Amino acid sequence: MAGLGSLARKFFGSANDRRVKGYRPRVAEVNALEPEYASLTDDQLRAKTEELKRRVADGASVDDILVEAFAVVREGAKRALGMRHFDVQLIGGMVLNDGSIAEMKTGEGKTLVATLPVYLNALAGKGVHVVTVNDYLAKRDSEWMGRLYRFLGLSVGVIVHGLDDDQRRAAYACDITYGTNNEYGFDYLRDNMKYDLAQMVQRGHHYGIVDEVDSILIDEARTPLIISGPLDDRSELYNTIDKFIPNLLAEDYEIDEKQRTASFTEAGNEKLEQLLTEAGLLKGESLYDVENVTVVHHVNQALRAHRLFQRDKDYIVKSDEVIIIDEFTGRMMPGRRYSEGLHQALEAKEHVQIQPENQTLASITFQNYFRMYDKLAGMTGTAQTEASEFLDIYGLDVVEIPTNVPVSRIDDDDEVYRSAAEKYKAIIRVIRDCSERGQPVLVGTTSIEKSELLSEFLKKEKVPHQVLNARYHEQEAYIVSQAGVPGAVTIATNMAGRGTDIQLGGNLDMRLEHELAGIEDETARARRTEEVKAEIAVLKQKALAAGGLYVIGTERHESRRIDNQLRGRSGRQGDPGHSHFFLSLQDDLMRIFGSERMDGMLQKLGLKEDEAIVHPWINRALEKAQQKVEARNFDIRKNLLKYDDVMNDQRKVIFDQRVELMGEADVSTTVDGMRQEVISDLVAKHIPERAYPEQWDSKGLREALQQAINLDLPIEEWAAEDGIADAEVRERVLKAGDEAAAQRTSRFSPEVMRQVEKAVLLQTLDHLWREHLVTLDHLRQVIGFRGYAQRDPLNEYKTEAFELFEAMLQSLREAVTAQMMRVEIMQSPPLMPTDVEDVEPIHLDPVTGGNELDEAFYSSFTPSQQQGFEAAGVDPNDPTTWGKIQRNALCPCGSGKKFKHCHGRFA
Template structure:
């Protein structure tokens, strides 16, 4: 009601923005005759001219009309496409750092070129993010001629590429790649040990294609770089055997809505009986095994093969629930992936330890200006605004939409529903009408396929198991009589053209003909002309039949995914239709549908095979979807709230790393660390209020800096006397440090100290991440004690971080004094080889080994009583050992 009132009064922000954009588009159109009259050379020179004007103080906003007019003209001359007025409007929204919602087939890839060029002129780099490597390469290659014409360089990043190529791709004016590649490069840059290994050069401007898929759907999973831990994989096999013997209702309760399982008292007793381990779930010593049993139970109860994951070549590959694609290289965390491996009988991999992590929310919020484009963003406008500060602008279609969206047909059972779907497909196929069938899982797509095979209906299946020819299958889904079954509409980014796609057909024919390379271009042009004519004729016949028919076999949890499926039909004014087929047994209606739906269906007394269509039912289904969307939004908000705590710590650590990498006077930096450690020790043991402890202060100084410093604190037993001795103490420590640096050599010593401080910081951060994982795992239990888990997490994590940084500083100070030079002479070598030196590090290994050498004298290994993970830490901090010095061990 309020939205309608705003529109009537002219206060709707979307309408006001579109009015402003239309006026600007008219201004650009007035420049078109003048721009079209320019020669190619004159048009090329506009790129460098725009750069000069920016350098001389003009703003990008001032240049927008001219740049957009030039880009439109260059596009016409290079790739044969002219931007429509609505595309100019979409480009303006992208330039302003907003999300442009444009329907499927409206040419979002071309729209991006306008904002990309305008923002690339500054030379700070523009990142264009796509949902997969194929689209990154395709878009860079397809739009590349526009950029090259104006003197802009283009790079593409992808998995497993050479480091030098990756470096060059980021130095280009425009860089295309996937969200995970950009995010992982950021994490890898913050693990680098030298400036020369850094690839990214800042975060200036970014356009995210399919922004809802990347910033909403994928944002539930953080990016993690991990290394193998020394975990015992046999425990997963044992846990799996136990989980197989447990029964629902008796031993555990299943909550499908929350995707969780809870052990009952009987179940706990059963596990203890099977393993002959009393107090399995109450004794902290067995907590790891108890946790693995719960994860094994989740693997069996909540995760289905060919729905949540597939088994391929002896590997468990996760299926993206929103796109239906395989997530190669991704693993479930917290031991869940190992539990699924044990369940499926494949080789169980070691559980990984986190080395670096960041959420997509916090990565993309680093960009000075962020923009996005998609066909479906309006339903998530609130989340985009709250999390990313992004406004959604809905741009109208170039030609009016005439697709017919039919009401949902609801059946009693899944079997009846699929029978009705098969009947509908058969009827449409017989008439020659192309059909696209959308499913929510691999299992359902294969079920449809079996039904179609039984009826001898030729079809293509596109899911995570058959994704290699994704773009080609989707591109030809508009042929007469074509039947395509796709999971969650994989293949977004490739348009379905009625009558078929001539470019894809020509490419396929060229591959099979395998012509002489010298005549390849000529043959391709001939084939393209032939298929264009063929597809044009077929297109007219398909339009007469009503265009592409969309059949949805189930409503997705998110309305956007349904809209994406529907949006494949009716592009650019084409005819089309859509209908969703549902059953009362579908997960969405079963778990989230109201009892009113069930009651209504029962009152109608429907017979087998009958369906019902009613506005009330459609409304109830939309309400159920909204419930799930809100639940997922809360999950993402909670993930972000917890990651924001770590993000502040991450920013502090990464800023420190950057300073260390770029600091030309690393010796001064290390001295500041040492000076700070001395201050901390003196403040701790000579507090302003409380009793001084000179003995422990002397012991700590000796442990870190070596013997001989005790005399500075002789007879000192209060803070006032200590202040009088502090300068002398620091002077001696500084003298020792400078002599050590002189011994190491100025240049070599600086490099060594830089390596040493980075190694110590990275090691401390890795252990801190492990401690934070453990803290996060159990913090929810604080709610039982009427405490806010998030506030408790903030408080505890702050203490953990302070403790970690204190240990890192002390380790750096200690290692700086312990590192030593071993020459060949010291090892019995000849004096002539004295210049070949090895720096022996206290934590093992060496910083430089010019040639193979024998081992130096080994240090004795000191053994003491083993400290339990839950015992008080022997360092005296008052914390448990696992949350202090034992973190990560």
């Protein structure tokens, strides 16, 4: 069958070939316009932008004006950048405009390709977002390609760490905005915590192009973007629950010290239900009713704190604080805290002051953030291996764009050694040989540790080299740009070098930027520029003669995509090149693949030390192993997304509702509706349908109304009247509620009450939504156990999450009504907060586990803050003059970081 398939493809071409062929006629149309546009003056070319904008405003679609727009960009690029789009780049631009992923080999000019659809879609005036993997690339591309956009009359903004809201708003208001995935997502979440439409910075999600789309939408998508902040003080809850645990007997719980887990037995559950009911903490009848998820979570943490964690072994108590002890080193770790309320449970156990938990205030996965765009596109050198995931999750097709010049790189079969030591010996041998012959080498490793190990080997052999580990993007870009110099040896981890080409002989622009930095004289600058150009031309010829860039892979990654990224660094724009992977049976992937059998087989075949096995079958077998791992990872991400989709549906409802409420000057109708619903629910609860008046709970209704609407009504007297029905009681209560609300409005004036209503409604909604997020989080952690009862955890989660959402809306109605019927205004009405409270953005790096947004988020001091410190007699260089500083305050040393991230940081 496979043979028939390849035979058919020879005759008809693949689906990809046919799609690419379909773009060719439009490319010919763009080419036909080139002479005409070349004859225009700069002003006439710029005027084309206004003409095209007018046509879009008059109803033309972007496809209608694509040919003219692409011709304008190509001509503009020739004048503003000195670059001309190749025909294959025009095809890439058309693929991106169609809302697909353009897979283009390294060195094919993806940054320039993006200018075509970006310009075209920006003509609608709704804003275009270009998404990059780091701040350095966002700044670089916005300045570099910004020359073209500004030449054509469009505005360009860039979003990086440290900007305030006004700067962000201005950047998003531009026709084109560059920024990182983290910044876009964080701004979206912060916008949905604002209290006024004018404070929001983003203006919608019209069209987005994601650079390195595989890195952002697949690798980064494993962890959500989170905004966290301190939780309300709940020390009373922790202390109450803590008192229950000493009353439990050994038969009430089970402990697994090996797994560090603790759970209650059936007897323990019954005892707890009784204790919680007496303390008024149990809602409903059972401990495991959905409303009690949070209480159950804290009870479990209290049990763990008492029965699994020992004082002076796992933690110590010092200066009224519980400090964790590192189990490996035995050292104290001040500043580190257990999450999920466990640290608070330990503080309750030791009767020290309970610090508030950090709570998720808002969160979103990148999958759900990027699915909000009306049209989304992406570019990368490697997407084909993940094509099914892109289509399934994002609805994005992957189209492979042919190279401008055929690839002439030689890809050797993998060499497999029995041990890692033999493998490294072979790698060092090849590196030394290339270095002596003047052939540039790029060595790819799978981790920073392995980069450093290889570096040690090369130091012993006295081979000069550079090590890259993706920690400093600007330095990384410069080192990568010079990795094509003859004899250069560069070691890089998976993430290193994204967005920068390795050009044989070295990158001219980077060299000039580096070398002209200190030269002011124009003549001297011009002379040095010519010298560098000549130098690079000579070096390029040497590198070409030595065989181009030699790429060495020190092991196979679990994803073929990462291997292809490394391989693709060599052979750009038709240059010669070489790629070679060295493996050992001790590599992670080989161990998973079943190296024991293979080791026995290789010994039988008589494989001696320092000998390798090389065969295309090995490559194919490895590829299959990689495919299995990729499929497993895809399933994990897909499963996570299914759960997040449940929350995402609720998030969209809440965020849309907030925006709607913020846009309304008068929300009194909503508030009145809530009050009327609360009254109707209470009457229905205490006066059942078709029940006789003597069966009514008149006293209960009276007390409930007093609590809910702050009115003491003679319900018992009404119930005693002849012929009264429940409908009439409801009408009387509704009328009394309306009159009380009207009296309050006349007392404080309608203008003041409108402001108060809006403030109360939004702030109550936010408070309940945050509590709801915590509850969903706790529910998510325990829902998997339903699988043991042969019930689908996802369906159970959907059902219970919906019930919790309905309960939250009910609580919102009750809380807003209770507040509005009691509100007293002493002076001026409470104003909305002007900005989002002190929050912390978190996006955990899927590889290192560190928070990517930790350091860069904090901006420097303002002059007024510095003056404030001076006035208070604070010497930035003398910590003894600083006094007590809040953890979230700026550090007095002048670094611009928060105290907890600077001098207040624990070692």
